[in-house]
Each structure stands twice: as structure tokens, then as C-alpha cells.
Amino acid sequence: MADSVHYAISPLTDRKHPNLHVLVESCVERVLFEDKRACAQDITRTIKARKMAIISSGTFGAPAILERSGIGDPEILKGAGVPVVAEVPGVGRNYQDHYTMMYSYKSSLAPDETLDGILNGNFNIGELISKNDKIIGWNAIDATCKLRPSDADIAALGPKFQGVWDKEYQNNLNKPLAMMSLVDRWAYKMQREIARRMETYRETYEPLPVDVKDIEYTAEDDVAIEERIRENLATTWHSLGTCKMTSLKKLGVVNACLNVYGVTGLKIADLSIPSSNVAANTNNTAMVIGEKAADIFIAELGLLESN
Numbered sequence: 001m002a003d004s005v006h007y008a009i010s011p012l013t014d015r016k017h018p019n020l021h022v023l024v025e026s027c028v029e030r031v032l033f034e035d036k037r038a039c040a041q042d043i044t045r046t047i048k049a050r051k052m053a054i055i056s057s058g059t060f061g062a063p064a065i066l067e068r069s070g071i072g073d074p075e076i077l078k079g080a081g082v083p084v085v086a087e088v089p090g091v092g093r094n095y096q097d098h099y100t101m102m103y104s105y106k107s108s109l110a111p112d113e114t115l116d117g118i119l120n121g122n123f124n125i126g127e128l129i130s131k132n133d134k135i136i137g138w139n140a141i142d143a144t145c146k147l148r149p150s151d152a153d154i155a156a157l158g159p160k161f162q163g164v165w166d167k168e169y170q171n172n173l174n175k176p177l178a179m180m181s182l183v184d185r186w187a188y189k190m191q192r193e194i195a196r197r198m199e200t201y202r203e204t205y206e207p208l209p210v211d212v213k214d215i216e217y218t219a220e221d222d223v224a225i226e227e228r229i230r231e232n233l234a235t236t237w238h239s240l241g242t243c244k245m246t247s248l249k250k251l252g253v254v255n256a257c258l259n260v261y262g263v264t265g266l267k268i269a270d271l272s273i274p275s276s277n278v279a280a281n282t283n284n285t286a287m288v289i290g291e292k293a294a295d296i297f298i299a300e301l302g303l304l305e306s307n
Helices: 004-012 058-068 074-079 125-130 151-156 159-169 185-196 219-232 282-301
Strands: 030-034 037-042 046-048 053-055 266-268
Touching: 004 282, 030 058, 053 058, 151 159, 151 185, 185 219, 266 282
Parallel strands: 053 266
Antiparallel strands: 030 037, 037 046
């Protein structure tokens, strides 16, 4: 396993790449412009950019740097007393993430069959890596299922869902529907019923039969479930989209070549540029963005020709 620093930067710290300079523990305050051309980045000292400046500060960092630099929604910038360099209303909008809820159950699974040992710190991560333990490559999804909701399930999801179901799914038995209803009481109740019927379930001494009676909930129970969801809904750190790549009219911030609208010489290459979330581990997505961005930089700077 390797992160982007060990993969891309560490091999170049061999004193054979004199043009690479890495400043650690440095915070970029803003990008400086000369006639709307990015010419420097202002940190504790000003670093001049002769050809281009690249922001790679992530979903939260990238829009913050742009706004401090005068690029963004003019109303927001003026309200903060920041001189407007370029009117790009999409800066900081379109934030997206994947959310998660975790429910714990006693089970008959062995320690190496769940992620508990990693989550609670009982496993030595370094030792697992050195042994190339299979659990390191695990996606941590313990169980999944598919179901066809009953009339009662559909009613519980509300009239808006009922309308979509009647129009799109009721008569299309093979049409898949992904429901990420983590903030719905129905989702909590359904996953609990599924867990109770799993062979590995051990809240009781043995798994419950498939035809076991469903749990009945009171109005007080519903209030408690909603409170728990509100208090425990968490991020999966798949945040992206705050400087999305699309047209300026659609609240985009960068074009297909990663150029920031309204200025020249400034690009963004990080997870702030996807326009919507991805069905993947976003670390991999960030790596792909970085490698594609490198191809763009190399081509525009003519580095292939010079070598």
C-alpha cells in the first residue's frame, strides 16, 4: 500500500531533481494576480509562478483559496471585504459526500472475518501490511442485500417515493433501484430485520427463523430512532465537487483543461473538480485526477518536446 506522497514525491527527493521544492507546514493564503493572470501564491512568503499556478488543496481547501484570492461569488466576496478578481459564482457550491450509519450486532464471525479489530485498534496495522494480510484489501462491507419492498414499505417511505415507485418501478420487476436512505427510520427498521435473520446473528443464542415476527415500534420508538440517526450519521470522507468541472453557466469553476474561469495561469487538480460523486473509493479517484492533470501540465508546458 502507498499513498500519493510515497508514490509520487518521495522517489524524487534524491537530489537529482533540482526543480522540485516541497515546503512543509506551509499554508497558502491566496493566489496573487497581475491583470487577472496568476503570478504567485501568498504564504508566509510570496512564491512567484512563471508559467502556471496549481491549486491542489482538496474539496474544502481549493474553494477557500479561490475566495481569499478574489475568485468566487461576488456577493460573498464583497460581504467578506475581498476585492473581486473574477466572478465565478460556482466556487464553494455543489458540495457532495457519501454518508454512513453503522449498526453493531453480536455475531458468530471470527476476529479475522470482520473489520472490528482494525476499527477498535486491536490489530497491528503494520504487521498486517508486512504479512500482506487479506483483510487490508477488504472493502469493509460485511453484508449486502436486495429486496422488493412491500406495499407497507413503500407507504412508509412517503408519498413522494410512492409516486416515483408507481411511475418507474411497479411494473418493471427487473429495474434496479438503489436506495441510500440512511436518514430514514424505515431503513433502520429494515436493516434490523435483515440482520436478525442472518445465519451469523447472535443477539440471541441462535439465528432467528426467516418467518420470525417483525419488531413492532411505537411512536416513542420512532422518535428515539430519529434522534440516534441525527446524532450518529457520519461522513465517509468522500467529499468532492466544490469547484466542479463544467460550464460557467452551470456554476462550473474549471474547464476541461483544469483552467479556472475568469483568470489565466491558474489550474485546480484535486477532488473539488468532479461534478458529482463517484461509485468508488475517492482516494483512487484523486490519484486518477492527479495523473490526468500531470498529462495536461506536461503537454501545455511542452516538457515532452524539451526531453
